[in-house]
Amino acid sequence: MISLTSPVETWAHRWPAGAKLAGLCVATMVLFAADGLIFHAATLFGCIALYALPGHVFLLAGLRRLFVLWPFLAVIFVWHVVTGTAIEGAVIAMRLITAVGLANLVTMTTKLSDMIDVVKWLATPLRAFGLNTRALELSIALVIRFTPALAEKGGQLTQSWRARSAKRAKWQIVMPFTVLAIDDAEHVAEALKARGGL
Template sequence: MISPFSPVESRAHEWPAFSKLLALCALSTGLFFTDNVTVLFAAFACTALVYGIAGPAFLRTALVTLRTLLPVVALVTIWHGATGDPRGGAVIILRMITLVVWASAFTMTTRLGEMVELVRSCAKPFERIGFPVGSLGLAIPLTIRFIPVFIARTRSMDEAWRARSESRRKWRLFLPLLLAAMDDADDVAEAIRARGGTNP
């Protein structure tokens, strides 16, 4: 659900990574301090407006993100409908989709180098007690960036499986996906070591 960096430039690309992260944290905290459906819907509407202003590429990304959330939305709707609390379900759904889409916007408009520097700056005070700031500053952005890569590989293997077999035992994809992820991790580790490691 987290989108890769978007090559389509927007004004948000020029904003400092720290300011965008601070805004995301403030929005996340604010959404959990209210259960007013009107306020939550207004926050979601603002999200849609921002994506629309940023351009068609961003808007398509938001729609894809929302599509991936449909199973969760359906489950929450069914559960809260059965328990007689539709308002509670609406609060959860609005919070979830707003935060996921805003988080996706953050990763789309923030370069990997900016993320690394941001994490390192935030963790700098812990360096005095031996905390591996360099490793953390590299691990978190890499994890974020590899999520869409892993999702794309899963879809590719799923399509290959459906083209070759009528069986629905998709659990068999687990092992090749695990091996592919380990192979990618090994390649990235080799590349990092070749460039001097996390603390050159």
């Protein structure tokens, strides 16, 4: 498992995690409430500018993490071109890139422990009803940590396929990828059980 936190120190690293997560929620609601093509083009440009401010190293690291969106963008593009709604497709694509980009920006500039502290604070009312919130806190941490790890393993499987075949890897890597994910989940479950579980 790896951390999403950027090694490049930026101005956003010093902002409170709660403020960044609240700002992300507001920005996402605004993105989904607006439909204008110019508005979404401007917000996408602004998002890219935020990545570029700390320097090219941070910009390239952020863009690499957004590259995983290309299959979804390709499906959106093809569908809307076929249905004759290219402008609507462009709005949806820019909305998706901007929303994920802002979320990625928050995770790159916020420590995982700080985000868990925010979740713990938000879940305080649930503990008043006797609910154990440790599972919620841990599950969020695991999702954030495992997502890039699984994406990296998927990339390794694709590279292994390309080394053995001239054809592009498609559904053939789904099963080994699933087995790898289950194997990682079992290892984590055993580690949690050995430490007392939840």
